[in-house]
Amino acid sequence: xxxxxxxxxxxxxxxxxxxxxxxxxxxxxxxxxxxxxxxxxxxxxxxxxxxxxxxxxxxxxxxxxxxxxxxxxxxxxxxxxxxxxxxxxxxxxxxxxxxxxxxxxxxxxxxxxxxxxxxxxxxxxxxxxxxxxxxxxxxxxxxxxxxxxxxxxxxxxxxxxxxxxxxxxxxxxxxxxxxxxxxxxxxxxxxxxxxxxxxxxxxxxxxxxxxxxxxxxxxxxxxxxxxxxxxxxxxxxxxxxxxxxxxxxxxxxxxxxxxxxxxxxxxxxxxxxxxxxxxxxxxxxxxxxxxxxxxxxxxxxxxxxxxxxx
Amino acid sequence: xxxxxxxxxxxxxxxxxxxxxxxxxxxxxxxxxxxxxxxxxxxxxxxxxxxxxxxxxxxxxxxxxxxxxxxxxxxxxxxxxxxxxxxxxxxxxxxxxxxxxxxxxxxxxxxxxxxxxxxxxxxxxxxxxxxxxxxxxxxxxxxxxxxxxxxxxxxxxxxxxxxxxxxxxxxxxxxxxxxxxxxxxxxxxxxxxxxxxxxxxxxxxxxxxxxxxxxxxxxxxxxxxxxxxxxxxxxxxxxxxxxxxxxxxxxxxxxxxxxxxxx
Numbered sequence: 001x002x003x004x005x006x007x008x009x010x011x012x013x014x015x016x017x018x019x020x021x022x023x024x025x026x027x028x029x030x031x032x033x034x035x036x037x038x039x040x041x042x043x044x045x046x047x048x049x050x051x052x053x054x055x056x057x058x059x060x061x062x063x064x065x066x067x068x069x070x071x072x073x074x075x076x077x078x079x080x081x082x083x084x085x086x087x088x089x090x091x092x093x094x095x096x097x098x099x100x101x102x103x104x105x106x107x108x109x110x111x112x113x114x115x116x117x118x119x120x121x122x123x124x125x126x127x128x129x130x131x132x133x134x135x136x137x138x139x140x141x142x143x144x145x146x147x148x149x150x151x152x153x154x155x156x157x158x159x160x161x162x163x164x165x166x167x168x169x170x171x172x173x174x175x176x177x178x179x180x181x182x183x184x185x186x187x188x189x190x191x192x193x194x195x196x197x198x199x200x201x202x203x204x205x206x207x208x209x210x211x212x213x214x215x216x217x218x219x220x221x222x223x224x225x226x227x228x229x230x231x232x233x234x235x236x237x238x239x240x241x242x243x244x245x246x247x248x249x250x251x252x253x254x255x256x257x258x259x260x261x262x263x264x265x266x267x268x269x270x271x272x273x274x275x276x277x278x279x280x281x282x283x284x285x286x287x288x289x290x291x292x293x294x295x296x297x298x299x300x301x302x303x304x305x306x307x308x309x310x
Numbered sequence: 311x312x313x314x315x316x317x318x319x320x321x322x323x324x325x326x327x328x329x330x331x332x333x334x335x336x337x338x339x340x341x342x343x344x345x346x347x348x349x350x351x352x353x354x355x356x357x358x359x360x361x362x363x364x365x366x367x368x369x370x371x372x373x374x375x376x377x378x379x380x381x382x383x384x385x386x387x388x389x390x391x392x393x394x395x396x397x398x399x400x401x402x403x404x405x406x407x408x409x410x411x412x413x414x415x416x417x418x419x420x421x422x423x424x425x426x427x428x429x430x431x432x433x434x435x436x437x438x439x440x441x442x443x444x445x446x447x448x449x450x451x452x453x454x455x456x457x458x459x460x461x462x463x464x465x466x467x468x469x470x471x472x473x474x475x476x477x478x479x480x481x482x483x484x485x486x487x488x489x490x491x492x493x494x495x496x497x498x499x500x501x502x503x504x505x506x507x508x509x510x511x512x513x514x515x516x517x518x519x520x521x522x523x524x525x526x527x528x529x530x531x532x533x534x535x536x537x538x539x540x541x542x543x544x545x546x547x548x549x550x551x552x553x554x555x556x557x558x559x560x561x562x563x564x565x566x567x568x569x570x571x572x573x
Contacts, residue, residue: 085416108417
């Protein structure tokens with residue numbers, strides 16, 4: 001097991017009457033990728049902001065955060081110096097071009113000019129932006145802007161990379177490129193913390209996933225553990241309104257878990273033979289038999305209904 | 311994984327410099343459109359007075375011709391206006407619309423560093439804008455060098471003074487339109503009641519204390535003294551006023567605005 005990079009204990013955060021994070025505890029191992037999953041408003045972003053001092057931490061009993069041995073309240077600068085942050089919203093300096101954006105940022109780390117220039121060349125190459133160095137920010141596509149924000153976060157060769165929805169709204173090519181780069185960084189010893197709404201992203205990158213809902217952590221484990229421990233192996237999706245009760249007999253129904261929305265019925269079961277035999281009785285209905293995935297776990301854990309923050 | 315010695319994050323001066331460097335870089339990116347108006351504005355003013363208004367004002371003011379009197383006042387209003395705009399609209403846009411501060415605060419800079427960097431930058435703009443007016447006045451022989459060369463330094467402190475005031479206002483403002491109240495209610499009156507266009511001593515006795523309370527009066531008095539080379543001990547009080555103003559209002563501005571950046 002790797003040493004622990006981040007320890008969060010009993011941490012809470014309220015904005016007025018709104019509880020964003022409630023009594024959350026978790027640990028992140030060094031050189032690992034740790035992912036937060038959760039509906040909008042679950043407290044993922046707030047939790048990440050508390051790690052680098054962008055959000056204050058509520059002064060509750062036993063609350064503590066430790067990032068590489070530093071406390072965000074007292075050692076904000078040390079943590080920021082060791083970390084790179086990719087926020088949810090691209091906040092590049094639109095008045096400056098690509099190279100100036102990075103140059104200005106290198107000053108915040110007091111990198112000597114020469115070192116900064118070579119670092120910037122390397123980062124532009126790494127994020128495949130070398131031919132965009134003198135472009136204005138507005139001329140860049142969403143994917144390029146995102147890659148530039150990631151390059152900026154890597155300026156000081158961070159030990160910890162914090163990414164808030166790194167690939168939301170990007171096309172598959174860019175997404176896969178970013179995934180590759182993140183894997184590469186992890187291999188070279190960067191601890192990665194990310195939030196995402198894409199289950200396949202969490203599955204592809206994360207060593208550990210924490211599913212959050214309403215400010216609390218509800219499930220934690222590796223992607224494989226989450227699947228084996230929390231959900232049946234197979235699922236039969238039937239579209240259209242279909243009365244399962246008429247097709248399946250009572251003994252069969254006992255072995256199934258049924259999840260209904262208006263247009264779709266999902267039948268979960270560990271035994272795919274059973275589901276297969278069930279499909280034989282579905283005359284004319286559209287159905288799809290598949291292995292269950294992280295999204296099924298997510299929906300089971302956080303519920304299907306929308307909450308007031310979504 | 312306890313690390314015993316603190317990490318070598320940049321010292322305070324480098325952090326403030328980082329913020330200052332960002333603003334300078336953005337400002338000089340459009341050097342033509344940003345750098346020319348500070349020279350054109352005083353030209354327009356002097357043309358208006360020299361060609362028209364000046365003929366009607368023959369009386370000397372505090373021992374100066376009217377064009378000298380007004381010109382030295384304009385050195386300070388230039389610093390006042392630029393610092394006020396920079397730290398109201400400018401700061402608000404960076405904070406709420408462009409989210410530039412969020413990006414900067416992910417680097418090793420505290421919110422305090424960022425705001426103080428902002429104040430120093432506004433001072434720098436005050437210096438530059440005062441310098442521009444000084445150049446124009448010198449070209450027209452209204453001010454003789456080298457005496458006036460101290461005026462931009464007064465402009466630096468005037469810029470800082472109006473930036474802390476502006477930042478304090480910004481910390482209260484929820485929508486950008488609210489700044490209109492600040493400009494028409496506070497900054498514009500300052501232009502008329504602080505001895506820029508006519509001497510404070512000509513104000514009715516009951517208004518005069520008011521003129522002594524507002525910040526620009528002190529900057530203007532210092533600049534005139536500097537440009538005319540007439541010093542007296544009372545100027546120390548003006549300097550004291552400016553420094554105390556920056557420290558006290560700055561303290562409240564930093565603390566209030568910080569809560570908008572780190573919440």
